[in-house]
Amino acid sequence: xxxxxxxxxxxxxxxxxxxxxxxxxxxxxxDLFEAIMLFVAYGLTLALAWIRVGAPDIALAEAxxxxxxxxxxxxxxxxxxxxxxxxxxxxxxxxxx
Amino acid sequence: xMGPSSSHGPGVSSPSPSGDAPTGPDASSPSPLLRxxxxxxxxxxLRWLLGLxxxxxxxxxxxxxxxAAGSRDPRIPDLIAKHLPETGVSNxxxxxxxxxxxxxxxxxxxxxxxxxxxxxxLDRGQRHFGLPASASASGGAGGGRPFLSAILRLAVPTxxxxxxxxxxxxxxxxxxxxxxxxxxxxxxxxxxxxGVLRPLTAAALPVRIVAAGGxxxxxxxxxxxxxxxxxxxxxxxxxxxxxxxxxxxxLAVAVAVILVELFVDVPSIPAHDxxxxxxxxxxxxxxxxxxxxxxxxxxxxx
Numbered sequence: 001x002x003x004x005x006x007x008x009x010x011x012x013x014x015x016x017x018x019x020x021x022x023x024x025x026x027x028x029x030x031d032l033f034e035a036i037m038l039f040v041a042y043g044l045t046l047a048l049a050w051i052r053v054g055a056p057d058i059a060l061a062e063a064x065x066x067x068x069x070x071x072x073x074x075x076x077x078x079x080x081x082x083x084x085x086x087x088x089x090x091x092x093x094x095x096x097x
Numbered sequence: 098x099m100g101p102s103s104s105h106g107p108g109v110s111s112p113s114p115s116g117d118a119p120t121g122p123d124a125s126s127p128s129p130l131l132r133x134x135x136x137x138x139x140x141x142x143l144r145w146l147l148g149l150x151x152x153x154x155x156x157x158x159x160x161x162x163x164x165a166a167g168s169r170d171p172r173i174p175d176l177i178a179k180h181l182p183e184t185g186v187s188n189x190x191x192x193x194x195x196x197x198x199x200x201x202x203x204x205x206x207x208x209x210x211x212x213x214x215x216x217x218x219l220d221r222g223q224r225h226f227g228l229p230a231s232a233s234a235s236g237g238a239g240g241g242r243p244f245l246s247a248i249l250r251l252a253v254p255t256x257x258x259x260x261x262x263x264x265x266x267x268x269x270x271x272x273x274x275x276x277x278x279x280x281x282x283x284x285x286x287x288x289x290x291x292g293v294l295r296p297l298t299a300a301a302l303p304v305r306i307v308a309a310g311g312x313x314x315x316x317x318x319x320x321x322x323x324x325x326x327x328x329x330x331x332x333x334x335x336x337x338x339x340x341x342x343x344x345x346x347x348l349a350v351a352v353a354v355i356l357v358e359l360f361v362d363v364p365s366i367p368a369h370d371x372x373x374x375x376x377x378x379x380x381x382x383x384x385x386x387x388x389x390x391x392x393x394x395x396x397x398x399x
Contacts, residue, residue, distance in 0.1 A: 056271035057190050060263075064279035069356050072286055076360055 008052075015049050032081075036074045043067025185337025186268035194273070195341045199315070199330040205275075206311040206348055213308055213355045245291055256284035264349045268338065274345040278352025285357035304354060311351030314344050 022045060026038040043066040050059035177189050177197075184192035194202050260277040267273035288294035318340055319330040326333055332340050 057273065057276075060272065060276040061279070064276050064283075068283055069279050069360075072283075073360055 012052055015045060015052060018045050019049065032078050036071060036078055039074065040067045040071040043071065183334075183337070185332065185341055188267065188269050188271065190271060191267050191273060191341070191345075195344060196332065196337060199319070202344075202348070203312065203315040203319070203330070206315070206351060209352065209355045210308060210312055213358050216359055249287060249291055249293065252287060253284045256280045260284075260349060260353075264345050265342075267345055268342065274348035275352055277345075277349040279356060281349060281353030282356035282360070285353060286360050289357065289361045304358060307354045308351055308358065311344075311348040314347040318344060 019042065022038055022042040026035055026042060029035050029038065043062055047059040047063040047067065050056070050062055177193060180197075181187065181189055181192050184196040186192050186195070260280040263272040263277035263280065264274055267277075285294065315330070318332075322332055322336075322340075323329060
């Protein structure tokens with residue numbers, strides 16, 4: 001019994017740390033593509049958190065809508081704004097305007 | 098942690114190959130919407146003050162959250178459990194969302210419809226989306242791209258089946274129309290990107306009808322039950338389950354169409370698009386029109 005509780009606590013702590021770390025990186029990064037990927041990862045981790053608190057409905061919605069559809073929309077918008085220069089897919093975010 | 102990536106390459110100011118897209122300042126800085134504000138976020142003192150201001154805000158939020166956690170009315174779960182058999186479904190979440198608080202879900206889908214109308218009203222000019230029809234016609238689904246084709250064959254039927262399952266199971270298990278709609282939308286987006294499905298546009302009447310179907314279904318049902326029960330969206334006894342299932346199905350399809358529509362019916366920004374075409378007309382892995390058609394649908398381009 002205590003083993004189960006400890007494992008659960010470890011898992012919850014891991015998810016919480018992961019969420020905080022992903023959020024921090026997401027806010028810090030200057031690379032829009034990386035930000036989108038982090039956003040999707042954050043959404044999927046959040047879905048795990050919802051499962052852990054016993055809300056599978058919200059977990060499903062978060063994974064499908066929050067991470068999936070919103071991530072796709074961001075990618076779409078990113079791509080509309082992106083300029084592909086040569087083989088490099090990244091945005092010229094560090095370029096002087 | 099995130100060092101500056103020197104990821105911009107050369108060739109940003111390469112001239113237009115066709116010559117009809119504008120060059121010049123627009124073409125050499127083709128992302129006027131994207132600026133790196135990094136070092137220009139304001140004076141450091143202001144940023145420190147903002148940070149200081151955020152500390153009490155964070156503490157207040159934490160205190161509020163702590164208070165909210167204990168303030169649930171303890172009678173609510175019992176009330177729901179007691180009246181669940183009357184809702185026609187056995188999943189309490191669906192019972193609340195589609196029966197006790199059906200207007201919540203009505204307003205949710207109304208917000209989505211409004212978002213679609215807003216995006217649609219922004220849209221003028223040509224759309225750049227999806228592989229050209231010729232690409233898919235020549236090679237079947239995926240346009241002769243084996244990986245894309247395999248993914249489509251696996252993912253689309255699976256997504257469709259799962260969406261039907263999620264809608265169906267919503268009455269007894271944690272699932273529902275919005276999750277099912279999002280899955281269907283994923284399949285739709287995949288098909289649109291691959292050029293199998295012609296991109297939806299809100300201008301098409303069938304798209305409008307299906308997109309409005311969720312709201313319309315709710316409103317019509319809500320009014321139709323009035324003479325029997327005397328309250329908006331209060332289902333007559335014995336009718337709750339079929340009505341909820343029908344509403345869920347209409348909702349799932351509407352959500353899917355609206356989300357696909359939001360994804361593919363992208364408003365064009367004429368000057369921006371012209372500049373993009375000037376830089377790299379064939380550079381879109383999502384497959385923007387391989388042969389950019391400059392003028393006719395693009396009246397505002399310089």
